[in-house]
Amino acid sequence: MGILTLDNFDVKGKTVLLRVDMNCPIHPETCEILGTGRIEEVVETINALDGAKIVVISHQGRVGRDDFVGMEEHAKQLEKFSGKKVKYVADVIGSLAQDEIKKMDGKEIILLDNLRLCAEENYEFSLEESAKTIMVQRIKDLFDLFILDSFPSAHRTHPSLVGFAQVLPTCAGKLLEKEVKQLENILTVAKSPFAIVLGGSKVDDRLKAINLLIKKERADHVLLTGVIGNVFLRAQGRIKYPLNIKDEDEMVAKAHSLIGEHPDVFSTPVDIAINKDGKRVEIDVRELSKDDEIFDIGTKTVEHYSKMISGAGTVFMSGPAGYFEKESFQFGTKSMLEAIAESMATSIISGGHLTSALRQYDLTEKVNHISTAGGALVRYLTGQKLPMIMCLEDAAERHSKD
Numbered sequence: 001m002g003i004l005t006l007d008n009f010d011v012k013g014k015t016v017l018l019r020v021d022m023n024c025p026i027h028p029e030t031c032e033i034l035g036t037g038r039i040e041e042v043v044e045t046i047n048a049l050d051g052a053k054i055v056v057i058s059h060q061g062r063v064g065r066d067d068f069v070g071m072e073e074h075a076k077q078l079e080k081f082s083g084k085k086v087k088y089v090a091d092v093i094g095s096l097a098q099d100e101i102k103k104m105d106g107k108e109i110i111l112l113d114n115l116r117l118c119a120e121e122n123y124e125f126s127l128e129e130s131a132k133t134i135m136v137q138r139i140k141d142l143f144d145l146f147i148l149d150s151f152p153s154a155h156r157t158h159p160s161l162v163g164f165a166q167v168l169p170t171c172a173g174k175l176l177e178k179e180v181k182q183l184e185n186i187l188t189v190a191k192s193p194f195a196i197v198l199g200g201s202k203v204d205d206r207l208k209a210i211n212l213l214i215k216k217e218r219a220d221h222v223l224l225t226g227v228i229g230n231v232f233l234r235a236q237g238r239i240k241y242p243l244n245i246k247d248e249d250e251m252v253a254k255a256h257s258l259i260g261e262h263p264d265v266f267s268t269p270v271d272i273a274i275n276k277d278g279k280r281v282e283i284d285v286r287e288l289s290k291d292d293e294i295f296d297i298g299t300k301t302v303e304h305y306s307k308m309i310s311g312a313g314t315v316f317m318s319g320p321a322g323y324f325e326k327e328s329f330q331f332g333t334k335s336m337l338e339a340i341a342e343s344m345a346t347s348i349i350s351g352g353h354l355t356s357a358l359r360q361y362d363l364t365e366k367v368n369h370i371s372t373a374g375g376a377l378v379r380y381l382t383g384q385k386l387p388m389i390m391c392l393e394d395a396a397e398r399h400s401k402d
């Protein structure tokens with residue numbers, strides 16, 4: 001692979017900075033962590049770091065969104081899953097964090113607060129600039145080794161992802177190593193037609209993903225669900241009122257031109273489940289009115305999409321089909337996953353929500369590859385070189401010259 005792994009380093013007695021991706025689905029009202037899959041996965045790397053002083057860092061959510069919360073709950077969950085004492089430090093690069101790191105005796109793991117509390121972590125930097133950020137400069141000298149184990153954010157160039165990698169000895173953690181190996185294998189057997197089942201609420205990211213996947217001939221059919229499905233319905237003129245999402249006009253215009261450029265690729269829902277006083281009610285898309293809360297795809301859509309999935313050579317699903325947090329609206333997500341599990345297609349399921357859903361429905365063994373990554377995986381599947389992999393390769397080259 002041309003990257004270093006933990007096998008290349010003796011970590012005993014060393015202070016290591018471990019960048020993971022514990023960005024989890026969060027309940028919009030209670031702020032509870034809804035799926036702990038990404039936290040559970042961190043344990044493998046932690047176990048491989050026996051004898052080291054471990055400082056874990058991660059982002060959670062995006063500033064201004066419901067899922068932008070601190071890491072206190074993550075620390076409790078990490079302690080539960082790892083069986084090791086985990087101390088939450090309510091600071092990222094300030095004197096509290098620095099003092100706690102200096103005092104470490106190896107008996108407990110430290111989890112610092114949400115990285116995106118630091119302004120710099122909300123911007124994409126060039127690799128060179130990222131190494132000069134205050135975040136990197138302020139704490140880099142406290143560590144002997146930097147471990148990148150956050151494949152879901154491998155497409156980002158935030159300082160915590162690419163900055164430390166340039167100023168510290170750096171290697172891949174267990175999760176990243178495994179994921180890249182498995183994906184390399186799976187891509188050698190992937191065959192057409194490619195069906196992409198897209199849902200979730202990150203509309204801008206989804207539009208970019210669709211663009212990339214079509215360009216690289218990795219999307220013969222795009223089956224749309226969730227908020228991105230609504231955006232396409234609006235672009236088709238089948239939803240006639242505003243959806244009240246961020247940058248809606250721009251998103252709808254992009255969807256409109258995608259449909260124009262690739263008229264045979266997209267399928268949108270024909271029926272929808274709406275939330276009527278907490279109950280699921282299915283209606284035809286044409287009957288939707290602006291006060292209806294769209295919470296899931298309907299039965300006819302599920303039947304149509306399931307047929308498309310059964311004829312695919314490779315299926316990639318990313319993002320839940322509906323308001324997965326509410327039980328009566330899990331039908332679309334569950335049915336899509338069941339159709340994929342039953343099909344003969346090579347299957348790749350991506351994102352934290354779907355990883356948790358597969359577990360919940362006991363379907364984990366029935367798909368070929370499960371990745372907690374979303375946007376990063378799309379870029380990987382389209383053959384893009386990810387900044388995180390580039391940094392790891394650079395670090396390996398530096399190491400070989402030392």
Ligand code: 3PG
Pocket residue numbers: 021023061062152153156373374375376
């Ligand atoms: C993800 O969930 O895809 C990663 O954690 C990256 O999150 P982001 O899209 O908010 O950067």
